[in-house]
Amino acid sequence: xxxxxxxxxxxxxxxxxxxxxxxxxxxxxxxxxxxxxxxxxxxxxxxxxxxxxxxxxxxxxxxxxxxxxxxxxxxxxxxxxxxxxxxxxxxxxxxxxxxxxxxxxxxxxxxxxxxxxxxxxxxxxxxxxxxxx
Amino acid sequence: xxxxxxxxxxxxxxxxxxxxxxxxxxxxxxxxxxxxxxxxxxxxxxxxxxxxxxxxxxxxxxxxxxxxxxxxxxxxxxxxxxxxxxxxxxxxxxxxxxxxxxxxxxxxxxxxxxxxxxxxxxxxxxxxxxxxxxxxxxxxxxxxxxxxxxxxxxxxxxxxxxxxxxxxxxxxxxxxxxxxxxxxxxxxxxxxxxxxxxxxxxxxxxxxxxxxxxxxxxxxxxxxxxxxxxxxxxxxxxxxxxxxxxxxxxxxxxxxxxxxxxxxxxxxxxxxxxxxxxxxxxxxxxxxxxxxxxxxxxxxxxxxxxxxxxxxxxxxxxxxxxxxxxxxxxxxxxxxxxxxxxxxxxxxxxxxxxxxxxxxxxxxxxxxxxxxxxxxxxxxxxxxxxxxxxxxxxxxxxxxxxxxxxxxxxxxxxxxxxxxxxxxxxxxxxxxxxxxxxxxxxxxxxxxxxxxxxxxxxxxxxxxxxxxxxxxxxxxxxxxxxxxxxxxxxxxxxxxxxxxxxxxxxxxxxxxxxxxxxxxxxxxxxxxxxxxxxxxxxxxxxxxxxxxxxxxxxxxxxxxxxxxxxxxxxxxxxxxxxxxxxxxxxxxxxxxxxxxxxxxxxxxxxxxxxxxxxxxxxxxxxxxxxxxxxxxxxxxxxxxxxxxxxxxxxxxxxxxxxxxxxxxxxxxxxxxxxxxxxxxxxxxxxxxxxxxxxxxxxxxxxxxxxxxxxxxxxxxxxxxxxxxxxxxxxxxxxxxxxxxxxxxxxxxxxxx
Numbered sequence: 001x002x003x004x005x006x007x008x009x010x011x012x013x014x015x016x017x018x019x020x021x022x023x024x025x026x027x028x029x030x031x032x033x034x035x036x037x038x039x040x041x042x043x044x045x046x047x048x049x050x051x052x053x054x055x056x057x058x059x060x061x062x063x064x065x066x067x068x069x070x071x072x073x074x075x076x077x078x079x080x081x082x083x084x085x086x087x088x089x090x091x092x093x094x095x096x097x098x099x100x101x102x103x104x105x106x107x108x109x110x111x112x113x114x115x116x117x118x119x120x121x122x123x124x125x126x127x128x129x130x131x132x133x
Numbered sequence: 134x135x136x137x138x139x140x141x142x143x144x145x146x147x148x149x150x151x152x153x154x155x156x157x158x159x160x161x162x163x164x165x166x167x168x169x170x171x172x173x174x175x176x177x178x179x180x181x182x183x184x185x186x187x188x189x190x191x192x193x194x195x196x197x198x199x200x201x202x203x204x205x206x207x208x209x210x211x212x213x214x215x216x217x218x219x220x221x222x223x224x225x226x227x228x229x230x231x232x233x234x235x236x237x238x239x240x241x242x243x244x245x246x247x248x249x250x251x252x253x254x255x256x257x258x259x260x261x262x263x264x265x266x267x268x269x270x271x272x273x274x275x276x277x278x279x280x281x282x283x284x285x286x287x288x289x290x291x292x293x294x295x296x297x298x299x300x301x302x303x304x305x306x307x308x309x310x311x312x313x314x315x316x317x318x319x320x321x322x323x324x325x326x327x328x329x330x331x332x333x334x335x336x337x338x339x340x341x342x343x344x345x346x347x348x349x350x351x352x353x354x355x356x357x358x359x360x361x362x363x364x365x366x367x368x369x370x371x372x373x374x375x376x377x378x379x380x381x382x383x384x385x386x387x388x389x390x391x392x393x394x395x396x397x398x399x400x401x402x403x404x405x406x407x408x409x410x411x412x413x414x415x416x417x418x419x420x421x422x423x424x425x426x427x428x429x430x431x432x433x434x435x436x437x438x439x440x441x442x443x444x445x446x447x448x449x450x451x452x453x454x455x456x457x458x459x460x461x462x463x464x465x466x467x468x469x470x471x472x473x474x475x476x477x478x479x480x481x482x483x484x485x486x487x488x489x490x491x492x493x494x495x496x497x498x499x500x501x502x503x504x505x506x507x508x509x510x511x512x513x514x515x516x517x518x519x520x521x522x523x524x525x526x527x528x529x530x531x532x533x534x535x536x537x538x539x540x541x542x543x544x545x546x547x548x549x550x551x552x553x554x555x556x557x558x559x560x561x562x563x564x565x566x567x568x569x570x571x572x573x574x575x576x577x578x579x580x581x582x583x584x585x586x587x588x589x590x591x592x593x594x595x596x597x598x599x600x601x602x603x604x605x606x607x608x609x610x611x612x613x614x615x616x617x618x619x620x621x622x623x624x625x626x627x628x629x630x631x632x633x634x635x636x637x638x639x640x641x642x643x644x645x646x647x648x649x650x651x652x653x654x655x656x657x658x659x660x661x662x663x664x665x666x667x668x669x670x671x672x673x674x675x676x677x678x679x680x681x682x683x684x685x686x687x688x689x690x691x692x693x694x695x696x697x698x699x700x701x702x703x704x705x706x707x708x709x710x711x712x713x714x715x716x717x718x719x720x721x722x723x724x725x726x727x728x729x730x731x732x733x734x735x736x737x738x739x740x741x742x743x744x745x746x747x748x749x750x751x752x753x754x755x756x757x758x759x760x761x762x763x764x765x766x767x768x769x770x771x772x773x774x775x776x777x778x779x780x781x782x783x784x785x786x787x788x789x790x791x792x793x794x795x796x797x798x799x800x801x802x803x804x805x806x807x808x809x810x811x812x813x814x815x816x817x818x819x820x821x822x823x824x825x826x827x828x829x830x831x832x833x834x835x836x837x838x839x840x841x842x843x844x845x846x847x848x849x850x851x852x853x854x855x856x857x858x859x860x861x862x863x864x865x866x867x868x869x870x871x872x873x874x875x876x877x878x879x880x881x882x883x884x885x
Contacts, residue, residue, distance in 0.1 A: 008653075021637060041639050046391070058431075063384055066433025068390030071391035083385050087378070112387065115384070116416075
C-alpha cells in the first residue's frame with residue numbers, strides 16, 4: 001500500500017532520470033549536477049499515485065494518472081502535437097488511428113491508445129474529423 | 134399652468150436610481166436563448182437506462198442521438214454500478230442527505246457518482262441557499278479552506294509583478310495566477326510571480342493564464358506549477374467553438390500530469406448562452422454536464438461559479454443561487470472547487486459582498502478563483518470583483534465572523550520588506566540571465582507602489598525579445614534556481630527549487646492540493662474534510678484565530694482612554710461632606726472620576742474648562758454655581774438627581790467625566806429630566822455655557838427654550854468603545870458608601 005504523501009513515505013521514490021528523491025538536493029542543483037530529467041516525474045510514481053486515487057474512490061483520476069504515466073515517455077514537442085491532433089477537425093480518422101498505433105507501439109501507451117481510438121470513433125460519428133483533401 | 138401630461142417623479146425613486154445597484158443590468162428569463170438559470174422548460178427530466186453494461190438512454194436521449202458530451206459522460210463519468218440505485222432515489226431524499234449531519238459526505242458522494250446531469254439539477258432544485266451552504270460545508274473536499282490571488286499589471290512590469298506576488302503570498306494566498314496584456318510576455322510574467330511568491334512564502338502555487346499549448350510549455354519549463362485554463366462547455370457546439378472536445382481536454386489533463394503539474398478545469402453558468410449555443414437549456418443543467426465531463430476526464434478539480442460570465446446569471450432571477458448550486462455540485466462530485474468571486478460581478482458593494490457570503494461562510498477549497506491582489510485597473514482579467522482596495526475589509530470580515538477566508542492581516546513594514554526582497558530578486562535574475570536591466574529606481578518604485586501608475590515607463594520591446602528567448606532556449610526551473618543563487622538570493626532559490634522537486638513526487642496532483650510553508654502537501658487525501666456538524670470539521674481556533682484577530686487597526690483597550698487621563702485637575706479640591714443648599718443657586722454634581730482618574734471629556738475638553746463654561750453660564754444669569762462630587766454612582770441620571778436634591782433652587786446639573794450632561798429638577802423621577810445631553814462628543818464649551826445659562830433660568834422660574842445640539846448619527850459608531858471604556862473607568866471610582874463631597878474650584882467668573 002502506498003502511503004500518501006509519497007514525498008514523505010516512499011523510500012523508493014525516484015525522478016524520471018532514476019535519481020533518488022533524497023538525492024535531488026539544492027546543493028546538487030547549484031553545482032550543476034542536476035538536469036531537467038532529475039525534476040521530472042517517473043511513470044512509476046504516477047502509477048503509485050493512480051493507486052492512491054483508486055483507493056480514494058476516484059477511478060477516473062486513477063485512469064488519468066495511468067494515461068499520464070504512459071505519456072511520460074512522449075517528448076515535449078510530440079506531446080504538444082498529439083494534443084493538437086485531438087482538437088476538432090485537425091485529423092482524419094486514419095491520422096487518429098495512426099496516432100493510437102504510435103502510442104501503443106512506440107510508447108507502450110495502451111490505455112492512451114484506446115482513449116484515442118474512442119475519440120476517433122466519436123469524432124467520426126459527430127463530424128469532427130478533418131475532411132480529406 | 135403645469136403641463137398635465139408630465140408625470141410627477143418621486144424624489145425617493147430618483148434617489149434610488151442614483152444608487153450603484155441601478156447601474157446593473159437585469160433581464161427577464163428567455164429559455165429559448167438559454168437565458169434561464171434553472172428550470173428551462175426544455176431541460177430534460179432525469180432518466181437513465183443501462184443495457185448489458187452500456188448506457189442506452191441518458192436524460193431522455195437515446196444512445197443513437199448522443200452528442201459528444203453525452204457520449205463522454207456515459208463512457209467515462211457515470212458509475213454504472215450505483216447508477217440505477219441512485220436514479221431511483223427521490224431527489225428530495227438526496228437533497229436532505231446533503232444537509233443531514235448524520236449522513237457522511239462519502240455516503241452522499243457514492244450516490245452522486247451514479248446521477249445524470251438532469252438528476253443532479255433536480256437535487257439542487259430542492260434546496261434553499263442556506264441548505265446549499267450546509268451542503269458545501271460538508272462536501273468541500275479539503276478540510277482547510279484557502280484562497281487564490283490574481284497578480285497582474287497593465288504595464289507588465291516585472292518588479293511590480295514580483296513585489297505584488299510576494300505581498301499576496303505574505304497575505305496568505307495559497308495560489309497566485311497571472312496573465313498577460315501582450316501574449317508574448319507570458320514567460321516573463323510567469324517568472325516574475327514565481328519569484329515573487331517564493332520570496333513571500335515558500336510553497337505557493339503559480340500559474341499563467343494563456344492559450345493551452347503555451348500554458349503547457351510554461352508548465353513543462355517549470356515556470357508555472359499549475360494551470361486552470363482547461364475550459365469545458367455543456368453543449369457540443371460551444372465545446373467545438375472553444376476549439377476542443379472532451380477527449381482533447383482529457384488528453385491535455387493527462388499531458389500536464391505526465392509532467393507532474395496540477396490541473397484544474399474551468400466551467401461555469403452562462404458560457405454557453407454567451408457563445409450562442411445553449412440549445413434552450415438552463416445554465417445549471419449545462420453546468421452539470423460540464424462537471425461530469427470534468428469528473429470523467431479525471432481532473433482533480435474545477436474553477437466554477439460562472440467565472441468570467443458571472444454578470445449574465447446575475448442579470449437573471451435566481452442567478453446567485455444557481456452559482457452556489459454549481460459550486461456545491463462540483464464538491465459533491467469530489468472535485469476541488471475554486472469558487473469564482475473573481476470577475477467583476479456588480480457595481481454594488483452590498484450585492485457583491487452578499488454574494489461572497491455564500492462561499493465565504495461555508496468555505497470552499499479556494500473561496501476566490503482569483504482575488505485581485507492588485508487594484509482594478511491593473512487587473513488584466515478584467516477588473517476583479519474584490520481587489521487590493523478591499524483587502525482590509527476582507528480581513529475584517531474574517532475577524533467578524535471567526536471564519537478562515539484564507540488570508541491573514543499583515544503590517545506595512547513587513548509588506549515593504551518582502552516587496553523589496555522580491556523586486557531585488559527579480560532584478561538579480563534579470564541581470565544574471567542577461568535580460569533588459571531592472572534599475573534600482575524601478576525596484577524602489579515597486580516597493581512602495583499601489584498600482585502600475587507608480588512605476589516608471591518600461592520599454593516592452595526588449596522585454597518581449599527576452600521573453601521570446603526564454604521559449605526558444607532551454608531556460609527552465611534549474612536555470613532560475615542557479616540565477617537566484619548566483620544573484621545572492623539562496624533562500625528564494627531553495628523555495629523555487631523545492632517547487633520543482635515536488636513535481637517528482639506528484640503528491641499535489643490529488644484533489645485540492647496546496648503546500649504549507651514547509652512544503653507539506655495538504656489535499657483531500659490527507660486533509661480530508663470531515664465535517665459532520667457542530668464540533669467537527671475545520672474550526673478556526675488557536676494560533677490561526679489569533680492571527681486573524683490581529684488586524685493592525687486593533688488598539689489595546691487602554692489606548693482608547695489615554696487621552697482622557699493625565700495629572701489631576703490642580704484647581705479642584707475636596708472640601709468636606711456636601712450639604713443641602715438654601716440659596717437660589719445651581720448645583721453641578723460631577724462623577725467620581727471627574728478631574729482625578731479622568732481629566733478630559735470624550736472629545737478632549739479639559740474638565741476644568743467645562744466647569745468654567747457651566748459656571749460662566751450660571752453667573753451670566755446672576756446666580757451662583759456650586760460644585761459637588763458624587764461617589765456612590767457613575768450613572769448620569771443619578772448624579773443629576775443628587776445635584777437637584779442638594780441645590781437650594783432645586784435645579785441641578787449632572788456631569789459625567791466623559792461629558793454626558795443632564796439638567797434636572799428636585800422631585801423629578803430619576804429618569805425624568807428638564808434637558809438631557811446624551812451625545813457627549815457633540816458638546817462644546819459654548820454649549821456647556823448655554824446649559825449653565827438655562828439651568829440658572831429654570832432656577833429663576835423661567836421657561837427657556839432647550840439648548841440646541843446637533844445630532845451626529847455616526848458618533849455612536851465611532852465612539853462606542855471609548856464611551857464604554859470611559860464609563861468603566863468612572864465606575865471603577867465608585868465608592869458605594871461614600872456620600873457626596875463639596876468641591877472647591879479655584880476660579881472666579883469674569884463678571885460683565
